Amino acid sequence: MANRDLTPWRAAAPTPFGRDPFMNFRREMDRLFDDFFAPAEPRSFGGGATAQSMVMPSIDVHETDQAYTISAELPGIDPKDVELDLRDNALTLRGEKRSEKKEEDGGRRYSERSFGRFERTIPLAAEVDADNIEARFENGLLKVMLPKNAKARDKTRRIEIKGGSKGGA
Structure with a gap:
């Protein structure tokens, strides 16, 4: 066989x-x-991660000629636990996620706590107008509008590319 x-x-x-x-x-x-x-990598707040592994919020950065719009997903975080700083053309978002869960059933008690700090720094290519920055926090979504400085917008200009002959130099 x-x-x-x-x-x-x-x-x-x-x-x-x-x-x-x-x-x-x-x-x-x-x-x-x-x-x-494998070395531990920061995980997003979303996507089924456990509370202790929630380290980095997901962000979206949108740039136009006039402004930057940055959105950060921060579910379950109190706005007072979030801090925003602008320094050297970089926006820093930092905060702490705190979670506490308690259950009692007759003589049994279940309690779970988790804490996690996060910090994200987003470099910005153009100078922003720091006096007109707006930030809103609603339903776990932080939205920051950073208008570009008018002088920084004027510094951008198109450069003409001159073509050479087809045969080379």
């Missing part, structure tokens, strides 16, 4: 796991160990 007669799959009929379920198992185990020993 040959080894292929003892296996539950045939070469002509692949299994749901591919041709070789043991290779798939090995690949998954290798991935598991790679993920376990």
Whole structure:
């Protein structure tokens, strides 16, 4: 009797796991160990992460000729726990997420707390008008409008590119 007669799959009929379920198992185990020993990366507030691993808020940066608009997702954070600073053409967003959960049922008590600080610095290419910055916080979304300085907008100009001859210099 040959080894292929003892296996539950045939070469002509692949299994749901591919041709070789043991290779798939090995690949998954290798991935598991790679993920376990990989350095920890900051995680977003969204996306099913546990409360302790929530380190970095997701941000969107939109730039027009007139202004920057920066949005940061900060669900479950009190606006008083958020701080914004503008320095050297960079906006820094920092804060702390605090979460506390308590349950009592008869003589049983369950309590869980988690805290996590975050800080994001967003460099800005153009100088902004610091006196006219607006920030709003609604339903866990922080939106910051940073108008560009008029002088900084005037410094941008298109440079003409001169073409050479097709044959080279």
